Amino acid sequence: DIQMTQSPSTLSASVGDRVTITCRASQFISNWLAWYQQTPGKAPRLLIYRTSILESGVPSRFSGSGSGTEFTLTISSLQAEDFATYYCQQYNTYFSFGQGTKLEIK
């Protein structure tokens, strides 16, 4: 199984900050990586697929990069609605998710 490790587990930031979340795969996954956002009591929401392609309707302040085993999600200028938990997911071989990064208000 491919293990996905996110860091940090928790991130405290303020509105307007630029933040980056890192995701590492235990083996090569090419660019088969997606990012999801989840708010309490809600289903996950697809933000980015194939490492860097923004899903329709997702604000351009979100961006993704990386390849192989190291990937990042960046939010360029945090808005109030961005405080949530973020998950990376590899889909090179079936699915596996990172443990999540909770983005909280500082």
Next chain:
Amino acid sequence: QVQVVQSGPEVKKPGASVKVSCKTSGYTFTSFGISWVRQAPGHGLEWMGWISPYNDNTNYSQKVQGRVTMTTDTSTTTIYMELRSLTSDDTAIYYCGRNRCFGGNCYVDSWGQGTLVTVSS
């Protein structure tokens, strides 16, 4: 627009089975697979498996293989996930979601609202 609507919450006793439904609409049912993902209270997301409504092919995670069955009903564009021999470790929110695929590489682009399954004696 794509809609994925799941059945309501369930409470089951240990050893019982649960069957959760996932009603889809707004797209060609047989053109997209469906994945099931669960989330235990306060925990992250765990993939359980997927099914192709095109040919009923399934792939299950090793963790639930042998206890889970995913099926489709093309007439009602509904997918079912049955989990047997429930234990308290199966208490979770169960999500279904539509797969978007590039060849054999698929991710979920539309999610159901989730179904809470509680296993308690």
